[in-house]
Amino acid sequence: MAAKHEFLTQFVDETTFYNRIVLSHLLPANLWESLPHFFQTWLRNYLAGNLLYFISGSLWCFYIYHLKLNVYFLQDSIPARKAMILQIYVAMKAMPWSTLVPTVSEYMIERGWTKCYSTLDQFNWFLCLVYIVLYLVLVEFMIYWVHKMTHDIKFLYKHLHATHHIYNKQNTLSPFAGLAFHPLDGILQSVPHVIALFIVPIHLKTHLSLLIMEGIWTASNHDCIHGNIWLIMGAGYHTIHHTTYKHNYGHYTICMDWMFGSLKVPLAEDYDSFNEKAK
Numbered sequence: 001m002a003a004k005h006e007f008l009t010q011f012v013d014e015t016t017f018y019n020r021i022v023l024s025h026l027l028p029a030n031l032w033e034s035l036p037h038f039f040q041t042w043l044r045n046y047l048a049g050n051l052l053y054f055i056s057g058s059l060w061c062f063y064i065y066h067l068k069l070n071v072y073f074l075q076d077s078i079p080a081r082k083a084m085i086l087q088i089y090v091a092m093k094a095m096p097w098s099t100l101v102p103t104v105s106e107y108m109i110e111r112g113w114t115k116c117y118s119t120l121d122q123f124n125w126f127l128c129l130v131y132i133v134l135y136l137v138l139v140e141f142m143i144y145w146v147h148k149m150t151h152d153i154k155f156l157y158k159h160l161h162a163t164h165h166i167y168n169k170q171n172t173l174s175p176f177a178g179l180a181f182h183p184l185d186g187i188l189q190s191v192p193h194v195i196a197l198f199i200v201p202i203h204l205k206t207h208l209s210l211l212i213m214e215g216i217w218t219a220s221n222h223d224c225i226h227g228n229i230w231l232i233m234g235a236g237y238h239t240i241h242h243t244t245y246k247h248n249y250g251h252y253t254i255c256m257d258w259m260f261g262s263l264k265v266p267l268a269e270d271y272d273s274f275n276e277k278a279k
Helices: 002-026 037-067 083-097 100-110 125-152 154-157 161-166 177-181 185-195 204-220 235-244 255-260 268-278
Strands: none
Touching: 002 037, 002 100, 002 204, 037 083, 037 161, 037 177, 037 204, 083 100, 083 177, 083 185, 100 204, 125 161, 125 177, 125 185, 125 204, 125 255, 154 161, 161 185, 177 185, 177 204
């Protein structure tokens, strides 16, 4: 019992450390130190989520729309400022709810309900890497089917996922569209990361790092730039998803779409045609 208590205390100590790092630099102490641990964690995730969203989105927009103007986009095909402001508005409405998912996952980890671990004492490095791959495959599989379900079930599409799909042209899709979801839709598509914690052993830092990577990935995945990297579900594939509504449901890779017959490859002529229509 004492060993288990010490094991769980490591999680609480680590998340408390992260709370202090973020909150002490962003808020006066009297606004957060008296809050229960759960609410401190949510506040940390909420503030960090906002910072990640605005920093990654802004930097990527600056790079592709200004530094690389006429390389990736012509001036008249850049998304309108009004469209990006609307995307930010939708994302900000969802953010308090979306950040509940990692907060709840950390709560369950701290209670010892998951297979998460905080040190490398239990496994060797090779086994840790194997578990990371299994975790990512499982998350990829679940996100594919959750995403497909929000399209195939008309009620879910109409009342949840359609909010994200109003952005379906190059001059409306932007890095800020990545988190522009209905709050419940955002929660649904994040839940696979939590479910995987109960199935595959994963290090706490790895779990949190993958959630951070999730925010960066969604920004880059909505920039309409076809990177053409083998196996990767880049923006070229995802842009097709936003225009056909029935292809390319995958998250990080094209593997699930290939396996289940929903893959549509962005051919050069199709992509050029799409760009012309967006002008």
